Amino acid sequence: MPTLHGRARTAMTPETVKNAIRELRTALGWTQADLAERLDVSRQTVNALETGKYDPSLPLAFRLSRLLSRPIEDLFFPDPEAD
Amino acid sequence: MGVLMPTPSRERRVNRTMRKFLAATLLITAIALVVRTLKARFPNDFLNGMELGLLAALPLGMGLLLFRAYRQMDEYGQRVQERASGVAFLLSMVATMVCTAVQSLAGVQLPLWTIYIFGMLVYGLSVLWQKRAG
Numbered sequence: 001m002p003t004l005h006g007r008a009r010t011a012m013t014p015e016t017v018k019n020a021i022r023e024l025r026t027a028l029g030w031t032q033a034d035l036a037e038r039l040d041v042s043r044q045t046v047n048a049l050e051t052g053k054y055d056p057s058l059p060l061a062f063r064l065s066r067l068l069s070r071p072i073e074d075l076f077f078p079d080p081e082a083d
Numbered sequence: 084m085g086v087l088m089p090t091p092s093r094e095r096r097v098n099r100t101m102r103k104f105l106a107a108t109l110l111i112t113a114i115a116l117v118v119r120t121l122k123a124r125f126p127n128d129f130l131n132g133m134e135l136g137l138l139a140a141l142p143l144g145m146g147l148l149l150f151r152a153y154r155q156m157d158e159y160g161q162r163v164q165e166r167a168s169g170v171a172f173l174l175s176m177v178a179t180m181v182c183t184a185v186q187s188l189a190g191v192q193l194p195l196w197t198i199y200i201f202g203m204l205v206y207g208l209s210v211l212w213q214k215r216a217g
């Protein structure tokens with residue numbers, strides 16, 4: 001049973017988040033520029049998202065979810081190798 | 084009925100604003116240089132005032148267009164600009180403090196533009212670094 005202090009530490013530990021944007025995009029046959037156009041963001045933003053350099057805001061995550069027809073938790077998930 | 088034009092992509096909108104920004108900066112700088120040259124040949128109050136006005140308009144115009152470009156950027160672009168500006172501001176403040184100390188202790192007079200060049204250099208490098216490192 002973790003202590004309160006232990007739980008607090010676990011909750012505060014930053015998790016590395018991975019995503020499946022590149023796989024889903026290529027499955028649809030879209031280029032980064034195509035996805036950027038549909039999301040109304042720059043191609044650099046799509047690249048930063050796919051390479052994990054940038055975690056999107058909630059509104060952008062919801063737009064991605066709608067566009068790729070997947071729930072957000074299928075798009076973004078904790079990196080199992082980070083533990 | 085007007086013809087419906089497709090909305091230009093965000094990148095194109097930002098690039099267009101940046102092109103306008105560069106053109107305006109070059110135009111105002113060119114006019115300021117012409118006015119300065121004229122003032123050197125025919126010194127008078129009108130050209131003095133015009134030069135002062137242009138020098139005041141240059142940073143204001145640059146600031147306005149940069150703000151417009153920032154507003155048109157997406158969230159990632161805005162974050163990059165915010166971080167780069169923050170780092171450049173902080174290091175420029177440190178550089179200003181160092182320059183002030185050097186001036187008062189060593190008596191060396193450093194021109195103000197060195198701070199400007201330093202700040203812009205840090206800003207540019209910070210943007211590049213963030214785009215590489217994320």
